[in-house]
Amino acid sequence: MSQRQVDAPEEDDNLSKVIGALWKARRGEVLAQVGVLESAVRSLASGNLSEAERRFAQGEAHKLAGSAGTFGFPHGTVLAREIEGLLTEGCAPTARLRALVGDLRAELETEPVL
Amino acid sequence: MAGRCILVIDDEDDIREVAQLSLEAVGGYEVLTAASGREGLDTARSEQPDAILLDWMMPDMDGPDTFEQLRSDASIRDIPVVMLTAKVQAADRLRLADLGVNAVLSKPFEPMELANQVGRALGWVR
Numbered sequence: 001m002s003q004r005q006v007d008a009p010e011e012d013d014n015l016s017k018v019i020g021a022l023w024k025a026r027r028g029e030v031l032a033q034v035g036v037l038e039s040a041v042r043s044l045a046s047g048n049l050s051e052a053e054r055r056f057a058q059g060e061a062h063k064l065a066g067s068a069g070t071f072g073f074p075h076g077t078v079l080a081r082e083i084e085g086l087l088t089e090g091c092a093p094t095a096r097l098r099a100l101v102g103d104l105r106a107e108l109e110t111e112p113v114l
Numbered sequence: 115m116a117g118r119c120i121l122v123i124d125d126e127d128d129i130r131e132v133a134q135l136s137l138e139a140v141g142g143y144e145v146l147t148a149a150s151g152r153e154g155l156d157t158a159r160s161e162q163p164d165a166i167l168l169d170w171m172m173p174d175m176d177g178p179d180t181f182e183q184l185r186s187d188a189s190i191r192d193i194p195v196v197m198l199t200a201k202v203q204a205a206d207r208l209r210l211a212d213l214g215v216n217a218v219l220s221k222p223f224e225p226m227e228l229a230n231q232v233g234r235a236l237g238w239v240r
Contacts, residue, residue: 016225019135022135062200063200065222066129067221070129070223077222081202
């Protein structure tokens with residue numbers, strides 16, 4: 001058995017275009033994941049972040065950390081990973097978390113680098 | 115000549131789609147997909163893929179649980195498994211080493227690189 005190994009520039013370009021189109025289709029869902037993080041920050045600020053909401057938000061941050069870079073947002077992965085870490089610790093500093101989540105939204109609202 | 119077949123098990127639609135695109139377009143592999151560990155086990159039993167690309171964090175049955183089920187079923191226990199994970203903690207990586215997966219690849223992955231990374235991890239390409 002053999003595999004076709006392709007690394008021609010035009011193949012790169014085609015795959016990038018397809019992934020760019022996929023990003024456009026999925027962008028709303030990804031930003032909704034950021035919305036979950038924003039909601040968690042609001043809950044944290046008001047002292048009402050439940051364990052269930054914390055765990056859900058942590059899971060969404062983990063998913064974003066694993067996917068943002070693939071879609072051309074490597075800095076988004078860095079931000080999401082720090083957010084995940086803060087939410088894992090359970091006593092996240094609200095101001096830092098709010099800033100990171102804001103930066104993540106801003107990053108994901110730019111154009112991806114594919 | 116038929117190419118090798120890889121089963122991608124990941125609960126995230128977008129990651130599954132990009133992985134499929136990458137493995138098909140760049141690597142020339144045939145790709146099957148499953149959105150959960152349970153569905154992946156069923157597909158592995160029925161389709162007998164040449165390898166499995168398995169996400170760690172999934173609801174209900176996560177990657178390590180799915181892997182243990184794979185290895186406890188004689189009909190699929192010899193299929194090589196590459197774990198795909200965004201986990202970066204040393205303790206998590208140690209757990210993976212203890213499990214005995216064939217290779218571990220990190221998320222996020224580069225779409226243009228994934229096929230070659232999988233091929234190299236499994237000794238299919240140099």
